Amino acid sequence: MAGIKEIRTQIKSVQNTRKITKAMEMVAASKMRKAQERMRAGRPYATKVREIATHMMQTHPEYSHPYLEERKELKAVGIVVISTDKGLCGGLNTNIQRLVLSRLKEFDAQGIKVQATALGNKGLGFLTRIGTNLVSQEVQLGDTPSLERLIGALKVQFDAYMDGTIDALYVATNVFVNTMKQEPSFIRLLPLPDGLADPFQTSLEEESQLPKASYKWDYIFEPDAKSVIDDLLHRYVESVVYQAVAENMASEQSARMVAMKAASDNAKKVIGDLQLVYNKTRQAAITKEISEIVGGAAAV
Incomplete structure (x- = not known):
């Protein structure tokens, strides 16, 4: 589960970065x-x-x-x-x-x-x-x-x-x-x-x-x-x-507006990739736990 926690932290970090770049993009567009x-x-x-x-x-x-x-x-x-x-x-x-x-x-x-x-x-x-x-x-x-x-x-x-x-x-x-x-x-x-x-x-x-x-x-x-x-x-x-x-x-x-838009788009892509890895890791962890429970029940 430590791997899942690390991935979740990375996703949160990139999401916060995307909020900043999106705000900077909007400010630059106005200026x-x-x-x-x-x-x-x-x-x-x-x-x-x-x-x-x-x-x-x-x-x-x-x-x-x-x-x-x-x-x-x-x-x-x-x-x-x-x-x-x-x-x-x-x-x-x-x-x-x-x-x-x-x-x-x-x-x-x-x-x-x-x-x-x-x-x-x-x-x-x-x-x-x-x-x-x-x-x-x-x-x-x-x-x-x-x-x-x-x-x-x-x-x-x-x-x-x-x-x-x-x-x-x-x-x-x-x-x-x-x-x-x-x-x-x-x-x-x-x-x-x-x-x-x-x-x-x-x-x-x-x-x-x-x-x-x-x-x-x-x-x-x-x-x-x-x-x-x-x-x-x-x-x-x-x-x-x-x-x-x-x-x-x-x-x-x-x-700056173009650069921040590109950064926001890249952050969105990174979030999508991390979310996919997170889901796969979480699914693998759940499958492993189910296998251990089934194996334990069969042994009894």
Whole structure:
């Protein structure tokens, strides 16, 4: 009977685990809808800022902002790694870490120095383990992205780019495709591409092949064109990072919901298998007892 008791304990344990994973699945599904709404709400803002900035720069081609200038040689780059603060979301963090590691190896092979910023606890732990030059960090971002919290960590990289310490700035994040698919992406943030192509829809290889858009709009600037373009481009760069964080949060909740659903389904299957073993063991024990009773009665 000791075997039956052990199996019953295992069944109870797996049932308790299934209750937890089922609850986490439902919570993730609720948060996923809100995260997707925030992600989609941020896209029109970034699109409109990108259009206006493009128009303004083409009306004043004589002025070139440092964010638009291609450096002749890449000696050092910055990377902003966006990850989750918590686990239990499938291979989401593993995929982005694998992508970042491959890029770091490429930069190292070319003799390019790297300084990194971690947004999210998992990315911070990863960059610390591999010994990357970590210049800033921000963790415990919560379920709602806040630009005010991100600016401090990002300013370190923006100032380094303006000072010439780094020649390019990249963002590594998970781009939300649909509930079942999240695409790990390595996006070039600075220098900005010609025509300010959408970084979430255009790869690094496709940027150079895009036709340069032309506009015939004109603006009246106050106080002057340089101040307006500078401020607008800075707002645009911040909006891209904010959108990247929003994309990663939507990806996190989707991946967690799928992972918890798979865990719940696996737990249900394990419970079924254990229940079958339990019934067989119990039946064997009952049959043995009956045989002993019949044998004893026959002996008398």
